[in-house]
Amino acid sequence: MRIIFIGPPGAGKGTQSLRLVEYLGIPHLSTGDMLRQAVVERTPTGVLAGPYMDAGQLVPDDIILKLMDERMRKGDCGRGALFDGFPRNLHQAAALDRMLEKMFGQALDAALEMNVDDAEIIRRLSGRQRTDDRPAVIAERLKSYWHETRPLLEYYRQRGVLRVIDGIGTQDQVFDRIKAALGRQQPV
Numbered sequence: 001m002r003i004i005f006i007g008p009p010g011a012g013k014g015t016q017s018l019r020l021v022e023y024l025g026i027p028h029l030s031t032g033d034m035l036r037q038a039v040v041e042r043t044p045t046g047v048l049a050g051p052y053m054d055a056g057q058l059v060p061d062d063i064i065l066k067l068m069d070e071r072m073r074k075g076d077c078g079r080g081a082l083f084d085g086f087p088r089n090l091h092q093a094a095a096l097d098r099m100l101e102k103m104f105g106q107a108l109d110a111a112l113e114m115n116v117d118d119a120e121i122i123r124r125l126s127g128r129q130r131t132d133d134r135p136a137v138i139a140e141r142l143k144s145y146w147h148e149t150r151p152l153l154e155y156y157r158q159r160g161v162l163r164v165i166d167g168i169g170t171q172d173q174v175f176d177r178i179k180a181a182l183g184r185q186q187p188v
């Protein structure tokens with residue numbers, strides 16, 4: 001299965017992604033994790049991306065698409081993949097469709113929206129320890145979510161693959177909702 005997770009920062013995408021990849025036995029492709037590793041390793045990508053991340057802004061598409069293209073060529077995505085934090089805008093979404101078609105002749109199976117309201121997001125993010133979780137940066141990241149990422153919901157709704165998940169509740173409750181939303185499809 002090829003699945004993407006959409007939701008504001010702090011919606012619980014990361015936690016639920018880890019459970020879902022284990023359940024489905026597919027690789028977890030998180031652009032945020034890849035970028036944070038590149039920053040730590042001071043690779044050219046990390047050096048370019050770091051300032052955008054610190055400011056809570058989206059890293060330019062050419063950097064992201066190159067990173068994702070390289071990752072998808074590793075040969076472990078044939079049976080599916082979970083995309084976490086990617087795509088973040090319509091340009092990336094169109095690029096992902098093209099990559100999936102070209103590399104695997106396949107389309108996306110599901111776009112899961114983690115639905116959590118802003119007040120809860122701010123409460124959750126305030127308790128985290130990441131350098132990009134300072135209040136001003138949180139506001140910027142929420143802004144980029146609302147302006148650039150939310151249009152993806154309509155994009156995927158029109159393609160019939162959007163599934164809205166209520167992100168409020170225990171981790172087990174949310175995970176059960178995700179499995180239900182994916183329907184009767186068995187782990188691949």
Ligand code: AMP
Nearest residue numbers: 031032052053057058059064085086088
């Ligand atoms: P995340 O862990 O997904 O919240 O990502 C952390 C930061 O990495 C974001 O605030 C962006 O600066 C950057 N980032 C991650 N994924 C993307 C993406 N697909 N497009 C642009 N920037 C991204």
